[in-house]
Amino acid sequence: xxxxxxxxxxxxxxxxxxxxxxxxxxxxxxxxxxxxxxxxxxxxxxxxxxxxxxxxxxxxxxxxxxxxxxxxxxxxxxxxxxxxxxxxxxxxxxxxxxxxxxxxxxxxxxxxxxxxxxxxxxxxxxxxxxxxxxxxxxxxxxxxxxxxxxxxxxxxxxxxxxxxxxxxxxxxxxxxxxxxxxxxxxxxxxxxxxxxxxxxxxxxxxxxxxxxxxxxxxxxxxxxxxxxxxxxxxxxxxxxxxxxxxxxxxxxxxxxxxxxxxxxxxxxxxxxxxxxxxxxxxxxxxxxxxxxxxxxxxxxxxxxxxxxxxxxxxxxxxxxxxxxxxxxxxxxxxxxxxxxxxxxxxxxxxxxxxxxxxxxxxxxxxxxxxxxxxxxxxxxxxxxxxxxxxxxxxxxxxxxxxxxxxxxxxxxxxxxxxxxxxxxxxxxxxxxxxxxxxxxxxxxxxxxxxxxxxxxxxxxxxxxxxxxxxxxxxxxxxx
Numbered sequence: 219x220x221x222x223x224x225x226x227x228x229x230x231x232x233x234x235x236x237x238x239x240x241x242x243x244x245x246x247x248x249x250x251x252x253x254x255x256x257x258x259x260x261x262x263x264x265x266x267x268x269x270x271x272x273x274x275x276x277x278x279x280x281x282x283x284x285x286x287x288x289x290x291x292x293x294x295x296x297x298x299x300x301x302x303x304x305x306x307x308x309x310x311x312x313x314x315x316x317x318x319x320x321x322x323x324x325x326x327x328x329x330x331x332x333x334x335x336x337x338x339x340x341x342x343x344x345x346x347x348x349x350x351x352x353x354x355x356x357x358x359x360x361x362x363x364x365x366x367x368x369x370x371x372x373x374x375x376x377x378x379x380x381x382x383x384x385x386x387x388x389x390x391x392x393x394x395x396x397x398x399x400x401x402x403x404x405x406x407x408x409x410x411x412x413x414x415x416x417x418x419x420x421x422x423x424x425x426x427x428x429x430x431x432x433x434x435x436x437x438x439x440x441x442x443x444x445x446x447x448x449x450x451x452x453x454x455x456x457x458x459x460x461x462x463x464x465x466x467x468x469x470x471x472x473x474x475x476x477x478x479x480x481x482x483x484x485x486x487x488x489x490x491x492x493x494x495x496x497x498x499x500x501x502x503x504x505x506x507x508x509x510x511x512x513x514x515x516x517x518x519x520x521x522x523x524x525x526x527x528x529x530x531x532x533x534x535x536x537x538x539x540x541x542x543x544x545x546x547x548x549x550x551x552x553x554x555x556x557x558x559x560x561x562x563x564x565x566x567x568x569x570x571x572x573x574x575x576x577x578x579x580x581x582x583x584x585x586x587x588x589x590x591x592x593x594x595x596x597x598x599x600x601x602x603x604x605x606x607x608x609x610x611x612x613x614x615x616x617x618x619x620x621x622x623x624x625x626x627x628x629x630x631x632x633x634x635x636x637x638x639x640x641x642x643x644x645x646x647x648x649x650x651x652x653x654x655x656x657x658x659x660x661x662x663x664x665x666x667x668x669x670x671x672x673x674x675x676x677x678x679x680x681x682x683x684x685x686x687x688x689x690x691x692x693x694x695x696x697x
Contacts, residue, residue: 223249224689226393226407228380228445231259232352232672233653233679234413235359240683242371249405250363250372251395253379253440257360259415260438260654261672263624264352267335269345269669270312275320275331276344283342285310291340292667295513299461299663301656303634307681308661308674315677316346324348324358336486337666338513345668352672380414380444385452389647393448409648409687412638413679416626416654417443421476427459427628432525433476434622436468441626445655449630453640454649459628461659463666464525464621466516469543469560479622482545483529486512491604493539494531495588498522501571501581503588506600513665516621525621528562528574530585534611542617560618570614585609625671629657635686636678650687652678 225241227234230252238250256262271288288309292300320326330346333339348354366372377398384392384404392406417423420442424433427446450456468479484490492507504527505518519525529542541548555563564570571581589608591598598605630638630651637645653675661670 221406223247223405223407225249225409225411225683225687226405227251227411227413228393229259229413229415229653230254230257230374230376231413231415231653232261232264232355232675234259234411235363235679236676237411237413237652237679237683237687238372239359239362239366240680241687242366242369242683244683246371246687246689248366248372249407250374251378251380251393252374252376253414253444255377257363257374257376258352258356259440261352261356263436263438264355264672266347266351266354266672267345267669268312268316268347268673269340269667270316270673271309271342271344272313273316273320273344275316275326275346276342279331279343281331281343283344285313287341288312288344292670295338295340295667296663296665299659299665300667301660304632304656304660304674305670307634308670308677311677311681312673315673315680318680319355319358319676322358322362324354334668336512337668338511340668355672355676380412380448383410383448383452383649390452390649408689409650411682411687412445412449412630412649412651412655413653413675414443414445414655415441416629416657417441417446418623418626419477423447424626427456428462428626430460431462431464431520434464434468434470434479434525434620435477435624436479436481436622437477437624439477441654443626445651446629449638449646449649449651452646454638454646455631455641455643457628457631458657458659461657461664462520462623462627463516463664464520465624465666466512466519466621467527467619468622469617469619471560473559479620480545481622481624482543483617483619484540484542484544485515485619487604490540490542491606493535493604493606494529494542495584495609496527497530497576497581497584498528499524499526499576501576501578501584503584503600506598506602508602508604516666519621522621527619528576529617529619530570530581530609530614531616532609532611532614534607535609536615538607555615562616562618563613565612565614567614570616574616574618625654625658627657627659629655629660632656636682650682652682
Protein backbone atom coordinates (compact mmCIF):
# COMPACT_ATOMS: atom_id res chain seq x y z
CA UNK A 219 0.00 0.00 0.00
CA UNK A 220 1.29 3.48 -0.94
CA UNK A 221 2.19 5.64 2.07
CA UNK A 222 0.13 8.83 2.27
CA UNK A 223 1.01 12.00 4.15
CA UNK A 224 -1.55 14.32 5.70
CA UNK A 225 0.38 17.36 4.48
CA UNK A 226 3.21 17.71 1.95
CA UNK A 227 4.96 21.07 2.20
CA UNK A 228 7.29 21.90 -0.68
CA UNK A 229 9.78 24.54 0.46
CA UNK A 230 11.22 24.96 3.96
CA UNK A 231 11.30 28.74 4.01
CA UNK A 232 9.33 31.62 5.48
CA UNK A 233 5.90 30.13 4.65
CA UNK A 234 6.73 26.42 4.58
CA UNK A 235 8.31 26.15 8.03
CA UNK A 236 5.36 27.60 10.00
CA UNK A 237 2.92 25.59 7.88
CA UNK A 238 4.79 22.41 8.84
CA UNK A 239 5.08 23.45 12.50
CA UNK A 240 1.41 24.21 13.02
CA UNK A 241 0.23 21.23 10.99
CA UNK A 242 2.43 19.06 13.18
CA UNK A 243 1.02 20.63 16.32
CA UNK A 244 -2.43 19.59 15.11
CA UNK A 245 -1.27 15.99 14.83
CA UNK A 246 -0.67 15.82 11.09
CA UNK A 247 1.90 13.56 9.52
CA UNK A 248 3.90 16.16 7.58
CA UNK A 249 6.56 15.80 4.91
CA UNK A 250 8.63 18.96 4.48
CA UNK A 251 10.70 19.03 1.28
CA UNK A 252 13.53 21.49 0.61
CA UNK A 253 15.77 21.74 -2.47
CA UNK A 254 18.61 23.40 -0.57
CA UNK A 255 20.94 21.65 1.88
CA UNK A 256 19.60 23.88 4.66
CA UNK A 257 16.24 25.27 5.70
CA UNK A 258 15.33 28.95 5.65
CA UNK A 259 15.02 29.84 1.98
CA UNK A 260 15.10 33.59 1.44
CA UNK A 261 15.51 34.22 5.18
CA UNK A 262 19.23 33.77 4.49
CA UNK A 263 19.02 36.73 2.09
CA UNK A 264 16.28 38.86 3.63
CA UNK A 265 16.79 41.99 5.72
CA UNK A 266 13.98 40.61 7.87
CA UNK A 267 11.72 43.67 7.73
CA UNK A 268 8.17 43.21 9.01
CA UNK A 269 5.12 45.43 9.55
CA UNK A 270 2.25 44.65 11.91
CA UNK A 271 -0.39 46.82 13.58
CA UNK A 272 -1.57 46.38 17.15
CA UNK A 273 1.37 44.30 18.39
CA UNK A 274 2.30 43.75 22.01
CA UNK A 275 5.52 45.66 21.33
CA UNK A 276 3.61 48.71 20.11
CA UNK A 277 1.30 48.61 23.12
CA UNK A 278 4.28 48.37 25.47
CA UNK A 279 5.76 51.46 23.82
CA UNK A 280 2.45 53.34 23.91
CA UNK A 281 2.07 53.35 20.12
CA UNK A 282 -1.58 53.44 19.08
CA UNK A 283 -2.19 51.44 15.90
CA UNK A 284 -4.88 49.40 14.17
CA UNK A 285 -4.92 46.94 11.25
CA UNK A 286 -7.38 49.21 9.41
CA UNK A 287 -4.79 52.00 9.48
CA UNK A 288 -2.15 49.59 8.22
CA UNK A 289 -4.44 48.53 5.37
CA UNK A 290 -5.17 52.15 4.48
CA UNK A 291 -1.44 52.94 4.39
CA UNK A 292 -0.77 49.99 2.10
CA UNK A 293 -3.56 51.00 -0.25
CA UNK A 294 -2.36 54.61 -0.25
CA UNK A 295 1.28 53.78 -0.98
CA UNK A 296 0.44 51.18 -3.64
CA UNK A 297 -2.23 53.35 -5.24
CA UNK A 298 -4.74 50.57 -4.52
CA UNK A 299 -2.78 48.22 -6.76
CA UNK A 300 -2.72 45.10 -4.59
CA UNK A 301 -4.86 42.02 -3.92
CA UNK A 302 -7.46 43.39 -1.46
CA UNK A 303 -8.46 40.04 0.09
CA UNK A 304 -4.94 38.68 0.57
CA UNK A 305 -3.74 42.05 1.86
CA UNK A 306 -6.58 42.19 4.39
CA UNK A 307 -5.87 38.64 5.61
CA UNK A 308 -2.15 39.38 5.90
CA UNK A 309 -2.64 42.67 7.74
CA UNK A 310 -5.45 41.53 10.07
CA UNK A 311 -3.38 38.54 11.19
CA UNK A 312 0.07 40.15 11.21
CA UNK A 313 0.09 41.15 14.87
CA UNK A 314 -0.66 37.58 16.02
CA UNK A 315 2.23 36.29 13.92
CA UNK A 316 4.62 38.98 15.15
CA UNK A 317 3.61 38.43 18.78
CA UNK A 318 4.09 34.67 18.32
CA UNK A 319 7.64 35.29 17.14
CA UNK A 320 8.36 37.53 20.12
CA UNK A 321 6.75 35.09 22.56
CA UNK A 322 9.18 32.49 21.22
CA UNK A 323 12.28 34.59 21.66
CA UNK A 324 12.43 36.98 18.73
CA UNK A 325 14.28 40.17 19.61
CA UNK A 326 13.81 43.39 17.66
CA UNK A 327 16.66 45.70 16.79
CA UNK A 328 16.80 48.48 19.38
CA UNK A 329 16.09 51.22 16.84
CA UNK A 330 12.75 49.64 15.89
CA UNK A 331 9.84 49.95 15.43
CA UNK A 332 10.00 52.83 12.99
CA UNK A 333 7.50 54.40 10.58
CA UNK A 334 9.66 53.82 7.51
CA UNK A 335 12.99 52.46 6.40
CA UNK A 336 14.19 52.36 2.81
CA UNK A 337 10.73 52.74 1.30
CA UNK A 338 7.71 55.00 1.66
CA UNK A 339 6.89 55.74 5.32
CA UNK A 340 3.70 54.65 7.05
CA UNK A 341 1.72 56.70 9.52
CA UNK A 342 2.91 55.08 12.75
CA UNK A 343 5.90 53.12 14.06
CA UNK A 344 5.00 49.57 13.04
CA UNK A 345 8.07 48.57 11.03
CA UNK A 346 10.53 46.23 12.79
CA UNK A 347 13.30 43.71 12.20
CA UNK A 348 15.83 41.69 14.17
CA UNK A 349 19.56 42.39 14.58
CA UNK A 350 20.47 39.55 12.19
CA UNK A 351 17.92 40.35 9.48
CA UNK A 352 15.99 37.36 8.20
CA UNK A 353 18.20 35.03 10.21
CA UNK A 354 16.70 36.50 13.38
CA UNK A 355 13.37 34.99 12.28
CA UNK A 356 14.96 31.68 11.33
CA UNK A 357 16.61 31.50 14.75
CA UNK A 358 13.09 31.42 16.22
CA UNK A 359 11.55 29.02 13.70
CA UNK A 360 14.29 26.39 13.55
CA UNK A 361 14.15 25.10 17.15
CA UNK A 362 10.35 24.92 17.05
CA UNK A 363 10.54 22.92 13.83
CA UNK A 364 13.17 20.69 15.42
CA UNK A 365 10.72 19.93 18.23
CA UNK A 366 8.11 18.72 15.74
CA UNK A 367 10.73 16.65 13.93
CA UNK A 368 11.76 15.10 17.25
CA UNK A 369 8.12 14.30 18.04
CA UNK A 370 7.80 12.55 14.69
CA UNK A 371 5.03 14.79 13.34
CA UNK A 372 7.31 16.39 10.72
CA UNK A 373 9.79 14.62 8.45
CA UNK A 374 12.32 16.91 6.78
CA UNK A 375 13.88 15.95 3.43
CA UNK A 376 16.69 18.28 2.34
CA UNK A 377 18.32 18.43 -1.10
CA UNK A 378 15.04 17.25 -2.57
CA UNK A 379 13.34 19.17 -5.34
CA UNK A 380 9.85 19.12 -6.77
CA UNK A 381 9.62 17.70 -10.28
CA UNK A 382 5.87 17.62 -10.99
CA UNK A 383 2.54 17.41 -9.24
CA UNK A 384 0.58 14.16 -9.34
CA UNK A 385 -2.83 15.16 -10.70
CA UNK A 386 -5.50 12.47 -10.89
CA UNK A 387 -9.27 12.62 -11.04
CA UNK A 388 -9.33 16.42 -11.19
CA UNK A 389 -7.32 16.90 -8.00
CA UNK A 390 -3.74 16.93 -6.75
CA UNK A 391 -2.89 13.74 -4.89
CA UNK A 392 0.86 14.05 -4.47
CA UNK A 393 4.21 15.11 -5.86
CA UNK A 394 7.04 13.66 -7.90
CA UNK A 395 10.36 14.51 -6.30
CA UNK A 396 14.03 14.06 -7.07
CA UNK A 397 16.94 13.96 -4.62
CA UNK A 398 20.31 15.51 -5.42
CA UNK A 399 21.77 12.06 -6.14
CA UNK A 400 19.15 11.54 -8.85
CA UNK A 401 16.84 9.27 -6.83
CA UNK A 402 13.22 9.83 -7.82
CA UNK A 403 10.01 9.05 -5.93
CA UNK A 404 6.25 9.48 -6.05
CA UNK A 405 4.89 10.87 -2.78
CA UNK A 406 1.17 10.97 -2.03
CA UNK A 407 -0.65 13.33 0.32
CA UNK A 408 -4.06 14.69 1.25
CA UNK A 409 -2.84 18.30 1.06
CA UNK A 410 0.00 19.72 -1.03
CA UNK A 411 1.32 23.16 -0.13
CA UNK A 412 3.63 24.93 -2.58
CA UNK A 413 5.97 27.27 -0.72
CA UNK A 414 8.85 27.18 -3.18
CA UNK A 415 9.36 30.94 -3.49
CA UNK A 416 9.77 32.94 -6.66
CA UNK A 417 11.66 32.69 -9.95
CA UNK A 418 14.19 35.52 -9.83
CA UNK A 419 17.07 33.02 -10.15
CA UNK A 420 15.65 31.42 -13.31
CA UNK A 421 16.53 33.51 -16.36
CA UNK A 422 14.44 31.45 -18.78
CA UNK A 423 11.31 31.59 -16.62
CA UNK A 424 11.85 35.31 -16.03
CA UNK A 425 11.82 35.90 -19.78
CA UNK A 426 8.51 34.02 -20.02
CA UNK A 427 6.73 35.65 -17.07
CA UNK A 428 8.40 39.11 -16.95
CA UNK A 429 9.36 39.71 -20.59
CA UNK A 430 9.26 43.51 -20.49
CA UNK A 431 12.13 43.90 -18.03
CA UNK A 432 15.69 42.50 -17.97
CA UNK A 433 16.61 40.16 -15.14
CA UNK A 434 19.19 41.56 -12.74
CA UNK A 435 18.86 39.71 -9.49
CA UNK A 436 20.18 39.49 -5.96
CA UNK A 437 18.24 36.61 -4.46
CA UNK A 438 18.20 33.05 -3.16
CA UNK A 439 19.74 30.89 -5.93
CA UNK A 440 17.00 28.32 -5.27
CA UNK A 441 14.33 30.81 -6.36
CA UNK A 442 13.87 28.92 -9.62
CA UNK A 443 10.08 28.73 -9.80
CA UNK A 444 9.63 24.94 -9.57
CA UNK A 445 6.29 25.34 -7.82
CA UNK A 446 5.02 27.81 -10.40
CA UNK A 447 6.11 25.55 -13.27
CA UNK A 448 4.52 22.47 -11.71
CA UNK A 449 1.22 24.21 -10.96
CA UNK A 450 1.07 25.88 -14.37
CA UNK A 451 1.48 22.48 -16.05
CA UNK A 452 -1.82 21.30 -14.52
CA UNK A 453 -3.71 24.47 -15.46
CA UNK A 454 -2.99 26.93 -12.66
CA UNK A 455 -3.24 30.62 -13.45
CA UNK A 456 0.02 32.55 -13.43
CA UNK A 457 -0.08 36.34 -13.73
CA UNK A 458 1.37 39.63 -12.46
CA UNK A 459 4.75 39.09 -14.10
CA UNK A 460 5.03 42.58 -15.55
CA UNK A 461 3.83 44.32 -12.38
CA UNK A 462 7.48 44.99 -11.76
CA UNK A 463 9.45 47.69 -10.00
CA UNK A 464 13.23 47.57 -9.76
CA UNK A 465 15.26 48.34 -6.67
CA UNK A 466 17.54 51.38 -6.84
CA UNK A 467 20.29 50.22 -7.60
CA UNK A 468 22.98 47.51 -7.63
CA UNK A 469 26.31 46.70 -9.26
CA UNK A 470 26.75 43.77 -11.62
CA UNK A 471 29.96 41.89 -10.94
CA UNK A 472 29.71 40.27 -14.38
CA UNK A 473 27.70 42.12 -17.08
CA UNK A 474 26.88 38.77 -18.69
CA UNK A 475 25.55 37.17 -15.50
CA UNK A 476 22.11 38.50 -14.47
CA UNK A 477 22.48 36.91 -11.02
CA UNK A 478 25.76 38.69 -10.21
CA UNK A 479 24.22 41.85 -8.72
CA UNK A 480 25.45 43.17 -5.38
CA UNK A 481 23.38 45.67 -3.44
CA UNK A 482 25.90 47.55 -1.30
CA UNK A 483 25.46 51.03 -2.81
CA UNK A 484 24.21 53.67 -0.38
CA UNK A 485 21.89 55.72 -2.60
CA UNK A 486 19.13 56.57 -0.13
CA UNK A 487 19.48 60.28 0.77
CA UNK A 488 18.14 59.52 4.26
CA UNK A 489 21.32 57.51 4.82
CA UNK A 490 23.79 59.41 2.65
CA UNK A 491 23.21 62.65 0.75
CA UNK A 492 24.40 62.34 -2.88
CA UNK A 493 27.56 64.10 -3.98
CA UNK A 494 27.46 62.51 -7.45
CA UNK A 495 25.08 62.87 -10.40
CA UNK A 496 23.11 60.01 -11.95
CA UNK A 497 22.97 59.81 -15.73
CA UNK A 498 21.46 57.29 -18.14
CA UNK A 499 23.16 55.52 -21.04
CA UNK A 500 22.76 58.66 -23.13
CA UNK A 501 24.76 60.69 -20.62
CA UNK A 502 21.72 62.66 -19.43
CA UNK A 503 20.53 63.18 -15.89
CA UNK A 504 17.07 61.65 -15.40
CA UNK A 505 16.18 62.10 -11.73
CA UNK A 506 16.64 64.38 -8.78
CA UNK A 507 19.37 62.42 -6.98
CA UNK A 508 18.28 63.55 -3.50
CA UNK A 509 14.54 63.09 -4.03
CA UNK A 510 13.14 61.93 -0.67
CA UNK A 511 10.90 59.25 -2.24
CA UNK A 512 12.63 56.00 -3.10
CA UNK A 513 9.50 55.02 -5.04
CA UNK A 514 10.01 58.08 -7.26
CA UNK A 515 13.65 57.22 -7.89
CA UNK A 516 12.89 53.54 -8.55
CA UNK A 517 10.25 54.39 -11.14
CA UNK A 518 12.63 56.87 -12.77
CA UNK A 519 15.29 54.18 -13.14
CA UNK A 520 12.74 51.63 -14.33
CA UNK A 521 12.02 53.86 -17.34
CA UNK A 522 15.66 54.25 -18.42
CA UNK A 523 17.14 52.17 -21.26
CA UNK A 524 18.14 48.80 -19.85
CA UNK A 525 17.26 50.00 -16.32
CA UNK A 526 20.86 51.23 -16.30
CA UNK A 527 22.52 54.33 -14.95
CA UNK A 528 25.98 55.71 -14.25
CA UNK A 529 27.00 57.39 -11.00
CA UNK A 530 29.36 60.14 -12.15
CA UNK A 531 31.78 62.08 -9.95
CA UNK A 532 35.40 63.15 -9.69
CA UNK A 533 38.53 62.71 -7.58
CA UNK A 534 37.53 65.52 -5.22
CA UNK A 535 34.23 63.83 -4.45
CA UNK A 536 35.87 60.43 -4.09
CA UNK A 537 38.27 61.82 -1.51
CA UNK A 538 35.82 63.90 0.50
CA UNK A 539 32.37 62.32 0.33
CA UNK A 540 31.10 59.57 2.66
CA UNK A 541 31.80 56.09 1.33
CA UNK A 542 29.15 55.18 -1.26
CA UNK A 543 29.34 51.39 -0.82
CA UNK A 544 28.94 49.84 2.62
CA UNK A 545 30.30 46.50 1.36
CA UNK A 546 33.60 47.90 0.04
CA UNK A 547 36.10 50.05 1.90
CA UNK A 548 37.05 53.29 0.17
CA UNK A 549 40.67 52.17 -0.25
CA UNK A 550 39.66 48.91 -1.92
CA UNK A 551 37.14 50.64 -4.18
CA UNK A 552 39.92 52.89 -5.51
CA UNK A 553 41.64 49.83 -6.98
CA UNK A 554 38.51 48.79 -8.89
CA UNK A 555 38.34 51.79 -11.23
CA UNK A 556 39.43 50.79 -14.70
CA UNK A 557 39.70 47.11 -13.73
CA UNK A 558 36.19 46.09 -12.65
CA UNK A 559 33.59 45.94 -15.49
CA UNK A 560 31.32 48.40 -13.63
CA UNK A 561 33.96 50.92 -12.49
CA UNK A 562 35.38 53.54 -14.89
CA UNK A 563 38.13 56.16 -14.68
CA UNK A 564 39.41 58.75 -17.17
CA UNK A 565 41.34 62.00 -17.30
CA UNK A 566 38.54 63.90 -19.06
CA UNK A 567 34.75 63.82 -19.09
CA UNK A 568 34.83 63.04 -22.81
CA UNK A 569 37.10 60.04 -22.27
CA UNK A 570 34.90 58.84 -19.42
CA UNK A 571 31.86 59.02 -21.69
CA UNK A 572 33.63 56.92 -24.32
CA UNK A 573 34.52 54.26 -21.74
CA UNK A 574 30.92 54.09 -20.55
CA UNK A 575 29.45 54.08 -24.05
CA UNK A 576 27.73 57.45 -23.56
CA UNK A 577 27.40 60.45 -25.84
CA UNK A 578 30.39 62.71 -25.07
CA UNK A 579 28.61 66.00 -25.63
CA UNK A 580 25.58 65.04 -23.56
CA UNK A 581 27.62 63.89 -20.58
CA UNK A 582 29.81 66.99 -20.77
CA UNK A 583 26.70 69.17 -20.84
CA UNK A 584 25.13 67.28 -17.90
CA UNK A 585 28.23 67.90 -15.81
CA UNK A 586 28.44 71.55 -16.91
CA UNK A 587 24.79 72.26 -16.08
CA UNK A 588 25.15 70.57 -12.70
CA UNK A 589 28.29 72.57 -11.88
CA UNK A 590 26.47 75.81 -12.70
CA UNK A 591 23.78 74.91 -10.17
CA UNK A 592 26.44 74.10 -7.55
CA UNK A 593 27.98 77.53 -8.18
CA UNK A 594 24.52 79.16 -7.84
CA UNK A 595 24.65 80.48 -11.39
CA UNK A 596 21.35 78.79 -12.18
CA UNK A 597 18.77 76.64 -10.43
CA UNK A 598 19.22 72.89 -10.67
CA UNK A 599 17.02 71.50 -13.45
CA UNK A 600 15.67 68.74 -11.21
CA UNK A 601 15.29 70.81 -8.05
CA UNK A 602 18.15 69.06 -6.30
CA UNK A 603 19.00 70.57 -2.90
CA UNK A 604 22.20 68.71 -1.99
CA UNK A 605 24.94 70.45 -3.99
CA UNK A 606 28.15 69.93 -2.01
CA UNK A 607 30.76 70.55 -4.72
CA UNK A 608 31.22 70.67 -8.51
CA UNK A 609 32.53 67.82 -10.63
CA UNK A 610 35.71 69.38 -11.98
CA UNK A 611 38.79 67.65 -10.60
CA UNK A 612 40.43 64.91 -12.68
CA UNK A 613 40.45 61.98 -12.79
CA UNK A 614 36.74 61.55 -13.48
CA UNK A 615 34.96 58.44 -12.25
CA UNK A 616 31.79 56.49 -12.92
CA UNK A 617 30.08 53.43 -11.48
CA UNK A 618 27.63 51.54 -13.65
CA UNK A 619 24.54 50.60 -11.62
CA UNK A 620 21.37 48.78 -12.60
CA UNK A 621 17.84 48.38 -11.39
CA UNK A 622 17.60 44.93 -9.87
CA UNK A 623 15.18 42.64 -8.08
CA UNK A 624 15.19 40.68 -4.85
CA UNK A 625 11.71 39.26 -5.42
CA UNK A 626 9.64 37.91 -8.31
CA UNK A 627 6.71 40.10 -9.37
CA UNK A 628 4.36 37.38 -10.70
CA UNK A 629 3.12 34.00 -9.59
CA UNK A 630 0.15 31.85 -8.68
CA UNK A 631 -3.26 33.24 -7.75
CA UNK A 632 -5.15 31.85 -4.75
CA UNK A 633 -8.51 32.24 -3.04
CA UNK A 634 -9.02 33.39 0.54
CA UNK A 635 -8.18 29.90 1.80
CA UNK A 636 -4.91 29.96 -0.18
CA UNK A 637 -6.14 27.33 -2.65
CA UNK A 638 -4.42 27.62 -6.03
CA UNK A 639 -6.76 28.85 -8.77
CA UNK A 640 -6.98 27.55 -12.31
CA UNK A 641 -7.47 29.59 -15.47
CA UNK A 642 -11.23 29.90 -14.74
CA UNK A 643 -10.56 31.03 -11.15
CA UNK A 644 -11.70 27.71 -9.71
CA UNK A 645 -9.64 26.20 -6.87
CA UNK A 646 -7.58 23.15 -7.75
CA UNK A 647 -8.56 20.54 -5.14
CA UNK A 648 -5.92 19.74 -2.50
CA UNK A 649 -3.41 22.27 -3.85
CA UNK A 650 -2.40 25.28 -1.75
CA UNK A 651 0.28 27.94 -2.02
CA UNK A 652 1.88 30.51 0.27
CA UNK A 653 4.68 33.06 0.17
CA UNK A 654 6.61 34.61 -2.70
CA UNK A 655 5.14 32.03 -5.07
CA UNK A 656 2.17 34.45 -5.31
CA UNK A 657 4.45 37.17 -6.69
CA UNK A 658 5.42 40.38 -4.95
CA UNK A 659 2.76 42.33 -6.84
CA UNK A 660 -0.11 40.59 -4.98
CA UNK A 661 0.75 42.44 -1.77
CA UNK A 662 2.69 45.46 -3.04
CA UNK A 663 1.42 46.23 -6.53
CA UNK A 664 3.98 48.02 -8.66
CA UNK A 665 5.84 49.44 -5.68
CA UNK A 666 7.54 48.21 -2.52
CA UNK A 667 5.50 48.14 0.67
CA UNK A 668 7.51 48.08 3.85
CA UNK A 669 7.50 44.67 5.50
CA UNK A 670 4.81 43.16 3.27
CA UNK A 671 6.80 40.13 2.11
CA UNK A 672 8.25 38.22 5.05
CA UNK A 673 5.49 38.52 7.63
CA UNK A 674 2.60 37.81 5.21
CA UNK A 675 4.41 34.64 4.05
CA UNK A 676 4.87 33.53 7.64
CA UNK A 677 1.27 34.43 8.44
CA UNK A 678 -0.18 32.51 5.51
CA UNK A 679 1.90 29.47 6.42
CA UNK A 680 0.75 29.74 10.04
CA UNK A 681 -2.92 30.02 9.09
CA UNK A 682 -2.70 27.06 6.73
CA UNK A 683 -1.11 24.85 9.35
CA UNK A 684 -3.15 26.18 12.23
CA UNK A 685 -6.66 25.88 10.85
CA UNK A 686 -7.10 25.73 7.04
CA UNK A 687 -5.59 22.41 5.99
CA UNK A 688 -7.75 19.39 6.85
CA UNK A 689 -7.36 15.66 7.21
CA UNK A 690 -8.92 13.06 9.51
CA UNK A 691 -9.29 14.09 13.17
CA UNK A 692 -8.09 17.63 12.66
CA UNK A 693 -8.23 20.35 15.30
CA UNK A 694 -6.91 23.91 15.57
CA UNK A 695 -3.37 24.43 16.84
CA UNK A 696 -2.95 27.25 19.35
CA UNK A 697 0.76 27.85 19.87
